[in-house]
Amino acid sequence: MPDRNRPSHSPDTTYTISELAKEFEVTTRTIRFYEEKGLIAPLRQGQKRLYTPADRVRIKLILRGKRIGMTLDECVEVIDMYDPAHNNSEQLRSLIDTVRDRRARFLQQRRDIDDMLAGLDEVQALCEQALADAGDTQ
């Protein structure tokens, strides 16, 4: 546990793989797997991996994307949009299109989830009504 005494918001804080694994409730194996897939690129201190706050954010984004059903490749696409590695105006226009497209897909996904939740509300209401009716006849 390096930087035990450094404030967690310090920009040069680093994390070990086990710290991040514990924090995000994944195995160290999983974090190495993400690295192998090119989703993160931690620093090295000899053989040991050292994760920067930026690496930590990337892992957080990966796991968030995963929770909403995105593939790792899709996570990469979204994460890369945060990267200001694009410079010329043609690339920037292209990025705006990508963001627009991604936004549209997220919005559709949100509408789908809302509809599914509404469906669950109906099912639950029916169940509760059925229980209440059964109670009346006993």
Add this chain to the structure above:
DNA sequence: GTTCTCACA
């Protein structure tokens, strides 16, 4: 505890 690689689903 961490690294890597190979196999496996």
Add this chain to the structure above:
DNA sequence: TGTGAGAA
């Protein structure tokens, strides 16, 4: 999309 095992 990961996990488990074995060896270093």
